Ligand SMILES: Nc1ncnc2c1ncn2[C@@H]1O[C@H](COP(=O)(O)OP(=O)(O)O)[C@@H](O)[C@H]1O
């Protein structure tokens with residue numbers, strides 16, 4: 596609950612910005628709408644404030660609730676800074692843009708443009724899935740393109756799910772929340788991994804699991820499946836015991852074109868080696884069939900060209 600974490604009160608200054616109100620919360624952060632005091636422009640600020648392990652003191656500083664949580668708290672903060680670094684490195688029309696990063700109140704603040712629109716997860720709840728093939732392609736072709744850029748830079752997102760996809764009004768979708776991003780080929784960090792039941796593949800649950808671009812591919816497959824049937828897919832560890840997930844090609848036969856059902860099933864293979872090995876591979880398969888859909892190549896546009 597946000598109230599447990601005590602949000603910054605309206606009017607609080609954060610660098611050159613001023614908080615208007617809290618608009619969302621996640622496991623590791625609180626999200627505020629704010630204004631740029633100089634330009635008057637509205638922005639969205641993401642504050643590192645992990646649930647259950649941190650609180651705000653009387654000077655508004657974010658501190659661990661108790662000593663035992665100190666290590667976790669700082670580890671999470673490191674991940675938050677990792678998100679900022681990853682975002683600063685990646686320029687892509689479908690990856691949320693960073694305006695500024697501020698250190699204040701003993702925590703970090705990521706400042707982004709206020710992207711008007713809605714969250715895909717909320718939209719799916721309202722609609723109970725059943726998105727059209729066109730909508731699914733319009734969402735996931737750009738998202739896969741963004742992930743292809745990440746994978747190209749030897750990074751993995753590790754928390755792809757409808758809740759981290761933002762549908763901008765009349766524009767292409769945005770991939771949010773690079774808070775779990777990890778560079779590949781590095782000793783796997785201890786603890787603190789983000790797991791979302793239904794969207795995280797089995798290798799994310801075990802220390803020995805080999806994470807890679809295929810890990811994001813599974814999450815995309817699960818998100819596509821969620822857009823079709825409106826249900827959170829069966830969590831991977833349950834599937835591993837006894838796989839009760841009926842393949843999309845059977846369960847949704849006739850409701851979607853065979854290539855889309857096949858793509859979802861391919862991406863959701865339990866064995867990482869059986870999936871498309873990276874976002875580009877899944878993108879190529881979808882794009883081949885999506886002749887009339889907007890298609891993009893991952894591209895590192897100068898920031899001035901983005902969002903225009
Ligand atoms: N730049 C933005 N513009 C508008 N809304 C945003 C923006 N960034 C985040 N949000 C909203 O806040 C929610 C949480 O953001 P996210 O980055 O996923 O944080 P968390 O790590 O806490 O999950 C998103 O689902 C979205 O609805």
Ligand SMILES: [Mg+2]
Nearest residue numbers: 621758759772
């Ligand atoms: Mg999120």
